[in-house]
Amino acid sequence: MGAAPVWSVDPRTGTRREQVAVEATVEELEKTVRAAHAARAALADRTARAALLRTAAGLLDEAAEHVIEAADAETALGPVRLTGELARTTGQLRAFADAVDEGSFLDIRIGRPDADRTPPWPDLRRWRIPLGVVAVYAASNFPLAFSVPGGDTASALAAGCPVVIKAHPDHPATSELCVSVLRRAAHQVGLPEDLIALVHGFDAGVELVRHPLVAAAGFTGSVRGGRALFDAAAARPVPIPFHGELGSLNPVVVTEAAAAERAEGIGIGLAGSMTLGEGQFCTKPGFVLAPAGDAGDRLLKSLTAAVSETEPGVMLDHRMRDAFVAGVAERAALDGVETPVTPGAGGEHTVSAGFLTVPAGLLATEGPHDLLLEECFGPVTVIARYESRAEIEAVLARLPGNLTATVHLAGDEADADSTGFPAAAELLESLVPLAGRVLVDGWPTGVAVTPAQYHGGPYPAATSTFTSVGLTAIERWLRPVTYQSVPAALLPPELRDDNPLGLPRLVDGRQEGLEG
Structure with a gap:
């Protein structure tokens, strides 16, 4: 272990720059x-x-x-x-x-003693x-x-x-x-x-x-x-x-009504999201359930045009490039898989973006097409064309855990007063067990750093x-620690009754220390 040189490498040429x-x-x-x-x-x-x-x-x-x-x-x-x-x-x-x-973030919780309870409560003070x-x-x-x-x-x-x-x-x-x-x-x-x-x-x-x-x-x-x-x-x-x-597949479901309403816009948006950063985002939409029929055809036509305009790009290193080229070739060779825009090697050091299509029915049960349900790192996505709501449900039931899951709805499907709403609500709820972040009418690439953000999900998206x-x-x-019946002089300042640091905390179930 150790002593081997560590080199900085130029991914555009594959040559060593310097030992660092x-x-x-x-x-x-x-x-x-x-x-x-x-x-x-x-x-x-x-x-x-x-x-x-x-x-x-x-x-x-x-x-x-x-x-x-x-x-x-x-x-x-x-x-x-x-x-x-x-x-x-x-x-x-x-x-x-x-x-x-x-x-x-210290999550301070103070419960004062109550001798009248059965059994009595001791003095408990918890923080992280x-x-x-x-x-x-x-x-x-x-x-x-x-x-x-x-x-x-x-x-x-x-x-x-x-x-x-x-x-x-x-x-x-x-x-x-x-x-x-x-x-x-x-x-x-x-x-x-x-x-x-x-x-x-x-x-x-x-x-x-x-x-x-x-x-x-x-x-x-x-x-x-x-x-x-x-x-x-x-x-x-x-x-x-x-x-x-x-790893994460980040599935997207496009309803038939959404495709009929705005196929062109969805195709353009998908192309931009799946090729962003040469498809090397952990939230890249790598699997899409789209309808068969005319509306789905229009979506694919739009996607084809947008992806075809994407210039070949350089991946982070040549090992990843080789894995991408081999991975898309293996997937494209499966029976029933078509490549409207063929992804793969774009040159000696680059890759070209593309996408694969497959009938959703081939993914409804276990088989060789399960490879399409695994992440392929790089600028590629899989479009599974479904014939019915039952096929959507069957495929979703077989997906692993993800960072994100997305559904695209038509305007009236998202309206609580419309007859389409119950089906849309059920579809949205079917995505919740699959992912840590669920989106409607958007694209998952781009993760805002905010107090409400959650970037994780069921395994293998995350291990916690x-x-x-x-x-x-x-x-x-952090880990929680509770002090029980500890004299005030021995308590950390954060847990003392007078709250000398002015910290937010929960005292006997009531919030204290918050301004405004």
């Missing part, structure tokens, strides 16, 4: 985790935590030109996309800083405390927002947890640049730089989740890689929470019921 690091040895990993663990007490001060997050955001903004240049060179995602991603990243850091200041060192596994497709300075890191630091980040091999130079910015932010606010650390190497990633001082892990990536780490986390002598975002996007992502790195 070496893979961590067992000794280096041990030293890194122990240093992070030793520094955790410094994050107990919530004011310092918030300052760290805001300072990190400011320093990233100052370094924007260099960060975007490095990320584009390693991912080919382009300056426009990366500029937006950096804004999202710094926005997340600032939003979590605000959450730390506000304090409701940080778990400890968090292992963060950077994602390939978001070199900023889901990587070194991303949501897992921001939420863990906000919770009071040091982070040791496993860099993704697709953007090691960007990772090194970003971790240097975060560590500089820690230094500027008077916190130990060891609170934030970076390691490289596959073996280091496996050993990281096994380290006895690592208390939890966050992962965004493939089902295969995430499941291996999830199993390793569970197999430890002391298992730890593993919050993994793995927590969100990895939005302010409640902080809950992954």
